Amino acid sequence: MSSDKAPFISRVSIKKCATYGSEETTAAVKEAVSLLGGMERFVRPGSRVLLKPNLLSARAPEEGVDTHPEIVRAVARLVKPITPHIFVGDSPGGWELRDIEKVYEKSGVKAVCEDEGLRLVKFDKPVETKGYPIASVITEVDSIISISKLKTHSTAILTGAIKNTFGVVVGLHKAQCHLRAPMPAQFASVLADVLSIVKPALSIMDGVIGMEGEGPAAGNLRNFGLILASADAVALDSVFAMLAGLDPLRVPMIYEAQKRGLGTAELKKIEVLGENAADIRIRNLKLPKTSLLFNLPRPLIALGIKAIKFYPRIDRNKCAACGLCANICARAAVKKTGNKKMAIDTDECIRCFCCHEVCTYNAITLYKSFLFRMISSR
Ligand code: SF4
Numbered sequence: 001m002s003s004d005k006a007p008f009i010s011r012v013s014i015k016k017c018a019t020y021g022s023e024e025t026t027a028a029v030k031e032a033v034s035l036l037g038g039m040e041r042f043v044r045p046g047s048r049v050l051l052k053p054n055l056l057s058a059r060a061p062e063e064g065v066d067t068h069p070e071i072v073r074a075v076a077r078l079v080k081p082i083t084p085h086i087f088v089g090d091s092p093g094g095w096e097l098r099d100i101e102k103v104y105e106k107s108g109v110k111a112v113c114e115d116e117g118l119r120l121v122k123f124d125k126p127v128e129t130k131g132y133p134i135a136s137v138i139t140e141v142d143s144i145i146s147i148s149k150l151k152t153h154s155t156a157i158l159t160g161a162i163k164n165t166f167g168v169v170v171g172l173h174k175a176q177c178h179l180r181a182p183m184p185a186q187f188a189s190v191l192a193d194v195l196s197i198v199k200p201a202l203s204i205m206d207g208v209i210g211m212e213g214e215g216p217a218a219g220n221l222r223n224f225g226l227i228l229a230s231a232d233a234v235a236l237d238s239v240f241a242m243l244a245g246l247d248p249l250r251v252p253m254i255y256e257a258q259k260r261g262l263g264t265a266e267l268k269k270i271e272v273l274g275e276n277a278a279d280i281r282i283r284n285l286k287l288p289k290t291s292l293l294f295n296l297p298r299p300l301i302a303l304g305i306k307a308i309k310f311y312p313r314i315d316r317n318k319c320a321a322c323g324l325c326a327n328i329c330a331r332a333a334v335k336k337t338g339n340k341k342m343a344i345d346t347d348e349c350i351r352c353f354c355c356h357e358v359c360t361y362n363a364i365t366l367y368k369s370f371l372f373r374m375i376s377s378r
Pocket residue numbers: 314318319320321322323324325326342358359360361362363364
């Protein structure tokens with residue numbers, strides 16, 4: 001290496017993976033982890049390991065909302081020769097604890113746990129950690145492997161390794177975090193807090209089929225054909241942003257996490273291994289409507305959010321009155337109307353978009369305020 005180059009401080013490996021075929025995913029995940037030195041670098045023999053997929057909702061694997069179960073299987077197969085003590089779990093916002101079984105079943109993760117002999121756990125006991133109700137299992141394991149999903153996100157712009165760690169905040173307590181931190185910069189600070197608690201030993205991203213547009217649940221599926229891995233969750237998300245043509249530091253959670261020293265977002269300090277980044281660019285990634293605000297100069301973003309509002313709106317024809325949106329809403333802004341449908345009280349709404357995220361019927365869309373429609377003519 002010539003002396004004028006900055007030394008790499010983080011590494012991100014990338015392998016192509018076109019389908020969720022079991023052999024193909026196992027090989028791609030294995031190669032991505034091998035490029036980082038192999039699973040032995042991240043898991044000690046006989047230790048207790050938690051695999052933390054992104055299970056947002058009770059959605060089938062082909063819906064592309066949750067981490068695909070075959071990626072969970074592929075990671076588990078790398079860990080099993082090192083230790084038999086493998087736990088798997090997540091805590092989706094909006095879901096009552098008693099209903100979490102539905103998420104595990106529908107996502108296909110329960111079946112993989114049964115096949116592979118993994119212990120599926122519920123994040124039921126919160127332990128107060130640095131001011132957050134964190135699932136007790138986090139304190140009981142020796143290491144955590146985050147298995148995120150490559151998607152866009154209406155609140156965070158992108159969702160990947162950093163955002164996946166927020167799942168350890170127990171169930172409906174997540175709503176209180178949104179209430180405490182309604183602005184994107186504040187919520188990015190919450191995500192950085194939680195990342196600093198979880199500290200995954202290894203982060204793997206399921207980018208085989210991900211989501212663009214109105215993610216993380218109501219966007220369009222897109223075949224990216226990629227598996228990414230890194231010991232540095234911030235670097236992993238930064239490479240995802242870079243591949244999509246975004247400046248990582250424009251993504252609030254990446255900016256905040258790097259500012260806190262939780263990882264690096266400086267691309268010149270990240271070594272990309274495996275695929276050539278130029279060959280796997282994610283061209284024309286469709287971002288959520290809300291991301292328009294993040295094109296403003298940073299000091300103006302908060303002002304822009306106040307002036308240019310997005311609101312969630314429930315499509316009554318699609319709404320099944322399941323109540324998930326009301327469960328997650330920390331402001332009790334979602335109310336039942338007379339005909340058993342739901343409606344949102346925009347005066348109460350803090351526009352955290354948690355309701356949009358949890359709706360399994362894609363019945364909640366985000367619409368722009370009248371002022372913004374006038375300005376943008378869109
Ligand atoms: S909007 Fe969606 S989450 Fe809310 S009650 Fe209707 S179907 Fe359920």
